Amino acid sequence: MRKERSFLKKLKMVSLGASMADMALLLLVFFMATTTTEPPKGVEVEVPRAKTVGAEQDSIYISISGRGNYYFEGMEVSLEELKNRLLMRSGERDRTVAITADRYLDYRVVASLLEILQENEFLNIVFMSEPRDRGALLQ
Amino acid sequence: MKSLYYLYRKRKIVSRETQRHEFDSSAVGDLAFLLLIFFIVTSSFILRQGIFFTLPSKNASSKLMREPVVMNLYPTEKSFILNNEAIDRDDLIRKLKKEKSINKNFILSIFMKPRIKYERFVDALSVSKECKIRNVSLKYMEEEK
Numbered sequence: 001m002r003k004e005r006s007f008l009k010k011l012k013m014v015s016l017g018a019s020m021a022d023m024a025l026l027l028l029v030f031f032m033a034t035t036t037t038e039p040p041k042g043v044e045v046e047v048p049r050a051k052t053v054g055a056e057q058d059s060i061y062i063s064i065s066g067r068g069n070y071y072f073e074g075m076e077v078s079l080e081e082l083k084n085r086l087l088m089r090s091g092e093r094d095r096t097v098a099i100t101a102d103r104y105l106d107y108r109v110v111a112s113l114l115e116i117l118q119e120n121e122f123l124n125i126v127f128m129s130e131p132r133d134r135g136a137l138l139q
Numbered sequence: 140m141k142s143l144y145y146l147y148r149k150r151k152i153v154s155r156e157t158q159r160h161e162f163d164s165s166a167v168g169d170l171a172f173l174l175l176i177f178f179i180v181t182s183s184f185i186l187r188q189g190i191f192f193t194l195p196s197k198n199a200s201s202k203l204m205r206e207p208v209v210m211n212l213y214p215t216e217k218s219f220i221l222n223n224e225a226i227d228r229d230d231l232i233r234k235l236k237k238e239k240s241i242n243k244n245f246i247l248s249i250f251m252k253p254r255i256k257y258e259r260f261v262d263a264l265s266v267s268k269e270c271k272i273r274n275v276s277l278k279y280m281e282e283e284k
Contacts, residue, residue, distance in 0.1 A: 020168055021167050021168030021171055024171035025167075027175050028171050028174050028175045028178065031175065031178035032178060034182075035181070035182030036182070048257065048261040049258075049262075049265075050189075050261050050262065050264065050265035051190075051265045051269050052188035052190060053189070053191065054188055098187070103257060103258035104256055104257070104258065105257040106253060106255070106256065106257070107251045107252070107255045107256065107257055107259075107279075109257075110257050111251065111253065114194065117194065118195075121196065122194075123195070123196060124193055125191070125192045125193070125194060126189040126190065126191050126192070127189050127190045127192065127261050128187065128188070129189050129190060129265075130188070131188055132265065
């Protein structure tokens with residue numbers, strides 16, 4: 001009995017605050033490294049499927065809705081306005097232009113955008129798409 | 140007796156000193172938790188993926204290629220026409236891979252009609268990526284009047 005009491009007396013109160021803080025910091029670093037911010041799409045579109053690679057975060061976002069409306073960085077613009085906005089950002093020609101277009105859209109709508117991009121020397125394009133799964137590949 | 144008192148005093152002093160040197164990490168923990176909650180709430184795990192394509196510069200010069208080096212691909216609504224032959228996706232991949240094994244530098248020329256759906260264009264690009272074809276030419280065919 002005496003022995004037990006002396007053992008309990010030796011026990012110390014341990015605070016878990018420091019280790020909790022460590023854990024929180026670790027998770028914080030993980031989230032900061034892995035999070036991606038939602039790109040300014042402007043409109044919800046159904047993107048086509050393709051064999052894809054990861055797109056860069058630092059892109060200029062242009063979306064085209066199923067009705068053929070253009071969205072520049074989330075704002076609806078006409079084709080002329082889009083041209084002017086690209087002209088204003090001619091210093092950012094090295095940046096990738098991410099095109100998010102509806103899969104059922106006529107190609108001519110995308111072609112006119114590509115023409116403008118080429119005119120303004122925005123040559124690095126990424127066509128946003130869903131990754132094609134293995135099942136779909138075998139179809 | 141005196142020595143006992145001396146020991147008691149000494150222990151008190153030591154414990155005070157150790158208290159003085161302790162770092163209170165609770166504030167850091169609070170801050171970390173606060174930022175952690177912020178990142179959990181605002182983060183999105185949406186994978187942004189796509190097909191990369193580099194357009195030619197408007198000042199780029201044209202180059203005349205020998206006919207066998209270029210393969211003309213016409214995406215249609217449900218299939219592909221490769222060198223005037225209608226084939227499905229799997230056949231196209233097979234043929235392109237075969238051609239790639241013969242000639243590594245061959246050019247795939249994609250001819251797009253205005254009314255063809257955008258997904259067909261992306262699919263054609265996807266096929267070229269799957270076959271690891273580096274040189275892809277894109278030709279927009281104007282609407283016939």
